[in-house]
Amino acid sequence: MTDQAxxxxxxxxxxxxxxxxxxxxxxxxxxGERVALVGPSGAGKSTLLHVINGSxxxxxxxxxxxxxxxxxxxATSLAALLARIGTAYQDLALVGPLRVIHNVNAGRLGxxxxxxxxxxxxxxxxxxxxxxxxxxxxLEDKLWVRTDRLSGGEQQRVALARLLVQDAxxxxxxxxxxSLDPARGREVLELFCxxxxxxxxxxxxxxxxxxxxxxxxDRVIGLREGRVVFDAAPENVEPAMARSLYDLGRA
Amino acid sequence: xxxxxxxxxxxxxVVTSIATWEAAGRRTADxxxxxxxxxxxxxxxAAAALAGWxxxxxxxGRRSLVNPRGWPQVRSFLAAGVHPDLSGExxxxxxDATITTIGxxxxxxxxxLVIGLSGGLFMSELWWRRPRHPSxxxxxxxxxxxxxxxxxxxxxxxxxxxxLVAILGRDPLVGVLAIGxxxxxxxxxxxxxMIDESAVRPYNALRQAGSRRLPAFAYGVVPVVGSDVVSxxxxxxxxxxxxxxxxxxxxxxxxxxxFAVSFQAVRxxxxxxxxxxxxxxxxxxxxWGARLRATASRRRIVLSLVVALALSILSVVHLGVSFRRATxxxxxxxFTRFLHESWPPRLPLxxxxxxxxxxxxxxxxxxxxxxxxALLAIPLGYLGSRRRTETAGRRAVGWFTRLGLLVLRAVPPxxxxxxxxxxxxxxxxxxxxxxxxxxxxxxGRLNASVMENIDRRPGRVLRRLGASRTAVLSYADAPLALPxxxxxxxxxxxxxxxxxxxxxxxxxxxxxRLLGQQQAAFDRAGxxxxxxxxxxxxxxxxxxxxxxxxxxx
Numbered sequence: 001m002t003d004q005a006x007x008x009x010x011x012x013x014x015x016x017x018x019x020x021x022x023x024x025x026x027x028x029x030x031x032g033e034r035v036a037l038v039g040p041s042g043a044g045k046s047t048l049l050h051v052i053n054g055s056x057x058x059x060x061x062x063x064x065x066x067x068x069x070x071x072x073x074x075a076t077s078l079a080a081l082l083a084r085i086g087t088a089y090q091d092l093a094l095v096g097p098l099r100v101i102h103n104v105n106a107g108r109l110g111x112x113x114x115x116x117x118x119x120x121x122x123x124x125x126x127x128x129x130x131x132x133x134x135x136x137x138x139l140e141d142k143l144w145v146r147t148d149r150l151s152g153g154e155q156q157r158v159a160l161a162r163l164l165v166q167d168a169x170x171x172x173x174x175x176x177x178x179s180l181d182p183a184r185g186r187e188v189l190e191l192f193c194x195x196x197x198x199x200x201x202x203x204x205x206x207x208x209x210x211x212x213x214x215x216x217x218d219r220v221i222g223l224r225e226g227r228v229v230f231d232a233a234p235e236n237v238e239p240a241m242a243r244s245l246y247d248l249g250r251a
Numbered sequence: 252x253x254x255x256x257x258x259x260x261x262x263x264x265v266v267t268s269i270a271t272w273e274a275a276g277r278r279t280a281d282x283x284x285x286x287x288x289x290x291x292x293x294x295x296x297a298a299a300a301l302a303g304w305x306x307x308x309x310x311x312g313r314r315s316l317v318n319p320r321g322w323p324q325v326r327s328f329l330a331a332g333v334h335p336d337l338s339g340e341x342x343x344x345x346x347d348a349t350i351t352t353i354g355x356x357x358x359x360x361x362x363x364l365v366i367g368l369s370g371g372l373f374m375s376e377l378w379w380r381r382p383r384h385p386s387x388x389x390x391x392x393x394x395x396x397x398x399x400x401x402x403x404x405x406x407x408x409x410x411x412x413x414x415l416v417a418i419l420g421r422d423p424l425v426g427v428l429a430i431g432x433x434x435x436x437x438x439x440x441x442x443x444x445m446i447d448e449s450a451v452r453p454y455n456a457l458r459q460a461g462s463r464r465l466p467a468f469a470y471g472v473v474p475v476v477g478s479d480v481v482s483x484x485x486x487x488x489x490x491x492x493x494x495x496x497x498x499x500x501x502x503x504x505x506x507x508x509x510f511a512v513s514f515q516a517v518r519x520x521x522x523x524x525x526x527x528x529x530x531x532x533x534x535x536x537x538x539w540g541a542r543l544r545a546t547a548s549r550r551r552i553v554l555s556l557v558v559a560l561a562l563s564i565l566s567v568v569h570l571g572v573s574f575r576r577a578t579x580x581x582x583x584x585x586f587t588r589f590l591h592e593s594w595p596p597r598l599p600l601x602x603x604x605x606x607x608x609x610x611x612x613x614x615x616x617x618x619x620x621x622x623x624x625a626l627l628a629i630p631l632g633y634l635g636s637r638r639r640t641e642t643a644g645r646r647a648v649g650w651f652t653r654l655g656l657l658v659l660r661a662v663p664p665x666x667x668x669x670x671x672x673x674x675x676x677x678x679x680x681x682x683x684x685x686x687x688x689x690x691x692x693x694x695g696r697l698n699a700s701v702m703e704n705i706d707r708r709p710g711r712v713l714r715r716l717g718a719s720r721t722a723v724l725s726y727a728d729a730p731l732a733l734p735x736x737x738x739x740x741x742x743x744x745x746x747x748x749x750x751x752x753x754x755x756x757x758x759x760x761x762x763x764r765l766l767g768q769q770q771a772a773f774d775r776a777g778x779x780x781x782x783x784x785x786x787x788x789x790x791x792x793x794x795x796x797x798x799x800x801x802x803x804x
Contacts, residue, residue, distance in 0.1 A: 053715055082717035093712040098730045106726045110717025117722045166716055 004031050005064070006170055006202045007052055012061035014047055014226075021047040023226040024061070029204065029219075031169075034196050036213035037206040039223035039245050045206035048223070049172045052204065053085050054078065065170070083110030086168030088192070090175050092159040096148030100139070100158055103147050104130045107166035126165075133164045137191070153184065160191060171196060173205040177212075185209060189216055210242055290802050305618035308611075309680050321674040328673065331519035335527055344509060345528055352505035352532075354566030355423075355498065356491035359430025361563055363491070364484050366435025371442025372468070374400055377454055378446075404436040405786040407752040408494045409501055413770050414778070416502075418585050423570040424577055426503040430491050441483055442476070450475040481552055485540045488559075492536055496529060497663045497753055506532075507663065514669050526662055533661035589775065596783065597776035599765055606765075606780070610788060612679060613761035616754070617747045617792075619683030624690035624747075625740035631656060631691065632698025632736070653699070660692025664750060665757045682759020686750055690743055697739050698732075705731040741796040748789045762788075 007029040014022040022044045029035055037045040050056035051063055054070030063069055068081055086107070094103050101124045108126070109117055116125065124130075127143070134140045137157040142150060147158060163171060173192055177185035189205070193216045196203035207213045213220050214234040222229040222245045230241045310316065372378055379393040412429035419425050453471035462470070499507020506529060513521040543555055566572070576582060599605050635652035638645070667685035675681040710727035718726070755763015762785050769777040 055715060079717035079719075082715060085716070087712065087715055089708070089712060091708060093706075093708040095709045095727050095730050097734050098726070102726065102730075106713055106718075107716065109713050109719075109722045109726060112722070114719055114721055117718075118725055121725060168716075 005029065006031050006033075006066060007204070008062075008064040009051075010062040012051065012063060013059050014044075014051060014056060015059045016047070020226050022051070025226075025228055027221070027228070027231070029202060031202055032196075032200050033219055034193055034203045034217045035205070035219045035221060036217035037204065037221050037223060038208075038210055038213050039229070042225075043223040043245075044226040045223055046174050047226075049087070049174050049204065049206060052170075053087050053172055054082065079110060083166070084169050086163040086166045086171045088159060088163055088171065088173040088176050090178055092155055094147050094155055094159055094162075096146070098147055100134070100142050100145055100147055100150070100161075101127065101130055103158055104133065104161045104165055107162035107164070110166065129165060130161070133161045136164075137161055156180075156188060157191075160188075160195075164195065168201070170202045170204070173203070175206050175208065178208060182209075186212060193217070294799055294802060301618055302622045305615045305622070308615050309619060309678070309683065311680065316676055316678070316680050318674055318676050325673050328519045328522075328670075332523050334520060335523035336518070336520040337524065341521055341524060345506075345524060348499075348504070348506045348509045349528060349532065350566075350569055352492065352495045352499060352507070353562070354570045355426040355430060355503065355505060356488060356495040357559065357563050357566050358427040358570070358572065359434060359495065360484065360488040360491045361559070362427060362431025363434035363438050363487055366431065367438025367442050367484075367487075368480070370400065370436060370439030371446065374439050374443035375446040376443075377451060377472070378464070378468075400436050400439060401790065402786060403432055404440065405749070405789050406433060406782060407749045407785075408433055408498060409753050409756060410766065410782060410785075412498050412501065412503060413766070414589075417775070418589050419576060419582060420585075421502075422576045423572045424574070426495070426498055426570075427572060429498060429503075430494050434487055434491060434494075438483065438487055442480055445476045445479050445483075446472055449479075478552075482540075482543065485543055485555070489533075489536050489540055492532060493660070493663060497665065500663065500665045501753075501756060507665075510663075510666050510669075514666075526658075526666075529663075530658050530661045534657060537657070592773075592775040593779045595776065596779040597774070598780055599769060599774070599777045600772075606784060609760075609762045609765045609781070610784060613748065613751045613755070613763070613785075613788065616679050616683050616686065616751045616759060616761050617744065619679065620686035620690055620751075621740065621744040621747045623684070623687040624694050624743070627687075627691050628694035628698050628740070629736060631695040632702055635695055636699040636702040652695075656692045656695040656699075658692070659688050660696070662689075664689045664754050668754050668757055668759060677758055679760045682751075682754040682757075682761075685754050685759070686747055689750070690747055694740060694743050697743075698736050701735045701739065702728070702732050738800045741800055744796055745789055745792050748792050749785070752785070 005028045007027065009025055009027045012022055012025040012027075013020070025048070037048060039045055047056060051058055052065055054065070057071045063071070066081060066084060068077070070078060070081060073081060095106070098106075102121060105120055105124065105126060112120075119125065131140055131143060134143060134157075137160060139154060139157050139161065142154065142158075147155065150158065171192065176192065177188050180188060189207075189209075189212055192203060192205060195201065203217075205217070214237060218233060219231070220234055220237055221231045222241060224245050229245055230237070232241075307313075374393075374396055376393060379390045408429050411432055412425055415425040415428055450472040453475060454467055457467040457471045458464075495503075495505060496507040496510075499505040499509070500511050502508065506525060510522065510525050513525060539555075543551055599609070601608075631652055634648055635656055637649060641649070664685045667688045668681050671681035671684050675684070705728060709731070710723045713723045713727055714720075751759075751761050752763040752766065755761045755765075756767045758764060758767075762781055766778060766781050769775075769781060
């Protein structure tokens with residue numbers, strides 16, 4: 001089970017216009033791994049996450065997520081695949097005027113039928129599941145509150161709850177803590193890693209905070225100019241490797 | 252040109268924010284207080300009851316409203332649409348009428364700009380703040396000025412025109428003043444709103460540093476709100492063109508007057524020529540305004556101002572506007588008589604009962620119009636909104652929807668009413684539908700802009716987790732757009748209340764018709780009562796709708 005590949009990339013190259021976003025990347029990410037993608041801005045971290053969730057097609061090379069190539073699937077099987085991948089965004093992308101319950105339930109839209117989705121807007125379904133998830137995040141009393149009336153931190157946790165009810169096996173997070181202060185950033189990252197650890201989910205998170213990546217993840221991949229510079233367990237990451245990522249002189 | 256006007260996307264954000272400024276209510280309202288589910292339900296029930304009453308009272312479905320003998324007339328009218336009257340003789344009349352209409356609109360908007368800029372300054376909270384307490388409550392005088400400014404703004408252009416005719420007689424100045432005064436006070440409110448919204452901090456910083464009031468305004472306020480004011484002024488000019496056509500219908504000359512003449516003679520081909528002309532005119536001005544707002548290029552603004560000024564001088568000559576009559580002894584005599592006859596106000600013929608009847612009719616007219624329009628403007632706004640990616644079919648549907656909305660708002664409500672009277676029996680139904688048509692055109696465009704400018708990210712996220720298009724629409728796009736759509740519809744309700752006057756004047760009932768009767772009987776004291784009632788009614792609706800906007804937010 002543990003060495004089953006969730007994501008497998010072979011000689012992946014992505015060109016965006018004239019620039020090479022990703023160059024010849026080969027990776028295997030196994031189920032249950034917590035992977036941090038580190039590197040300077042423009043290194044290709046976001047592009048890599050977008051390739052994995054199927055929103056950017058590879059220019060060449062092979063991509064397999066849960067054993068299937070997202071770009072070759074029919075609409076129906078792509079929706080089924082996407083329902084297994086949860087993506088967290090830095091800007092949360094919540095719908096402000098909706099109540100918390102609906103924003104949380106929106107995580108299930110990939111697996112719900114349309115009729116069920118529309119019915120739930122009138123009379124919410126699966127309230128218990130949503131409550132359990134919110135309780136875990138300390139928000140159980142906010143179920144019926146309009147989302148835009150919550151504080152920034154609470155909204156962050158609502159977005160996380162949406163990810164949790166989606167019950168995704170693979171969680172992708174694109175710089176989820178870039179706009180937070182250090183203490184809050186640590187808290188949010190702990191939430192992500194805690195969820196991944198407890199429920200045995202796979203987590204791929206792109207980070208600028210190098211030390212947090214070393215502390216909380218069990219695999220760190222350094223990217224620079226679209227190439228993998230290193231790929232190692234945190235205990236094997238040398239300070240020199242970090243310098244090689246960010247050193248501006250070595251272009 | 253129509254294509255460009257119908258297809259401009261960059262303009263939509265500005266258009267929605269303009270509508271928001273106009274709709275801005277008392278800012279003291281407490282937006283943060285959460286509102287319970289029950290309050291919302293109560294409002295919904297009340298709204299449904301009001302709409303139900305309004306439609307029931309029209310007799311829709313209970314008695315025959317359709318005049319079946321009108322159908323052949325409609326058919327021949329529609330058939331005339333493919334060959335409008337393009338003869339040189341009528342063409343000359345149309346060109347002349349178009350210049351007259353533009354002239355009134357232009358001079359009226361210039362006057363409105365002058366009133367708006369000076370009035371806006373004195374209506375802003377900022378101007379009246381005590382220097383030592385920048386965050387304290389503004390002085391009492393501010394409240395008084397603001398309350399007084401409600402009056403000129405609450406009186407419809409048509410009513411201004413009728414009153415001014417009594418003093419000045421048939422003078423071209425009447426048309427200019429009738430547009431300029433109410434529009435000026437609306438502009439003043441909007442300018443005040445802009446100042447208080449965006450310029451408070453820079454102004455206070457300058458005052459704190461010891462600057463006097465006027466220099467602080469020049470350095471801290473004018474640069475901040477300047478470009479917004481310019482784009483608003485041109486938006487007002489677009490509205491003034493529509494008003495100018497409407498004033499024509501009641502006698503000021505120009506395209507509206509030609510409409511009335513051609514209708515009376517039932518010359519369908521001429522009516523079509525006029526319809527095409529107003530649509531082209533509206534499209535052209537939309538296009539010009541959109542260009543101007545899209546790029547805040549200084550050169551284009553300066554060019555527009557120069558062109559506007561040159562055209563204004565031409566208009567003064569063409570229309571023969573002069574103050575000679577306004578300053579004559581005769582005018583003074585008539586003005587004194589006007590005031591004398593107007594005071595004390597008197598109840599209309601039929602007493603309280605007639606007044607109450609007219610208020611209910613006006614309310615009913617406005618509710619029929621706004622509820623029809625609000626419901627239809629949602630799907631039409633959706634179809635008319637532009638997307639980043641769209642198929643050729645969707646693009647065609649969008650283009651035709653936008654063209655339809657342009658036609659709906661370009662043709663003035665009294666003309667719609669006359670068209671409906673081909674097949675509907677006279678009464679509130681054709682009037683309500685006519686106002687409804689016009690309101691769909693305006694509201695559909697506003698809704699489309701709202702839908703173009705909602706946050707697309709939540710929808711994309713749901714799409715990425717496998718949600719269908721309809722699910723995305725119902726969980727992200729619709730909940731994001733709906734509060735603004737509802738707010739805009741409520742705001743248009745207030746406007747519709749005022750607009751009932753013009754369909755009332757042509758016979759649809761309510762306070763407008765009462766006004767028409769009083770006008771014919773020279774019952775000035777009665778007119779004062781009717782106008783005051785009108786203002787009170789629109790004030791009441793304003794209070795209700797800002798309550799509603801807050802509670803439904």
